[in-house]
Amino acid sequence: MTLTYGNASNEVIDKVTFFYMNYFDVSPLNDLAADFFFNIPAVQYVEGLTQDFPRRPSKTYLLYFKHFPKFLTGDVQGMAHAVDLLYLFDAGNLxxxxxxxYPYNANSCGPVDKALKYKYMHMLSAFVKTGNPNKGLGGDLICDWPPFDPQRRSYLQFSEFSEVKNDVNGDRVRLWRERIPMWIKQYP
Incomplete structure (x- = not known):
């Protein structure tokens, strides 16, 4: 699938606008942009990596960082682009x-963000070292996160209360894959 559809009629634009005005997490515009630039391509990528499943077991893990950091101030909400780097690296204010x-207040980094940072660093370092993010470098169980496969479509929704879910942003993926192409044919 490609996200380039060419020109869209006003009817198609109205339908996409209606969808995002009624189904959003952060804001309609933020979610539309996040889906177009990051979320849909990420799903396409992991599907491509796992296209030989079940013949070849998956070693691909999909993580959806769904946390609203308290240290971001102003109008920024949710996990904005590149903010996950603050959970991965020890970085001073400058x-x-x-x-x-983004507007940032280091004094607002509370215990939840510190705990998430610790867990995120350990998951990623375990993944780099072993190919599996579930067991820490000391052998301790960090999480119970299955690899992505095209049938279950499992992913880790990473937040204060992380949980394994299936079909990340499924309604939005189907919007871009099925509904928008159908609408473009229906309303040229």
């Missing part, structure tokens, strides 16, 4: 401002 161009 480094943060270079990496993440």
């Amino acid at each position: 480094d943060v401002l270079k990496m993440v161009p």
Whole structure:
């Protein structure tokens, strides 16, 4: 699937607008942009990596960082682009401002963000070392997160109360894959 559809009629634009005005997490525009630039391509990517499943077992893990950091101030909500880097690296205040161009208050980084940072760093370092994010470098169980496969479509929704779910943003993926192409044919 490609996300390039060419010109869209006003009817198609109205239908997509209606969808996002009624189904959003952060805001209609933020969610539309996140889906177009990040979420849908990420799903396409992991599907491509697992296309030989079940013949070849999957070693691909999909993580959806769904957390609203308290240290971001102003109008920024949710996990904005590149903010996950603040959970991965120890960065001083000046480094943060270079990496993440959002209003930031270091004093608002509370125990939840610190715990998430610890867990995120350990999951990713375990994945880099072993190919499995579930067991920490000391052998401790970090989470119970199955690899992505095209049937279950499992992913880890990473937040204060992380949980394994299936079919990340499924309604939005189907919008871009099925409904928009259908509408473009229906309303040229």
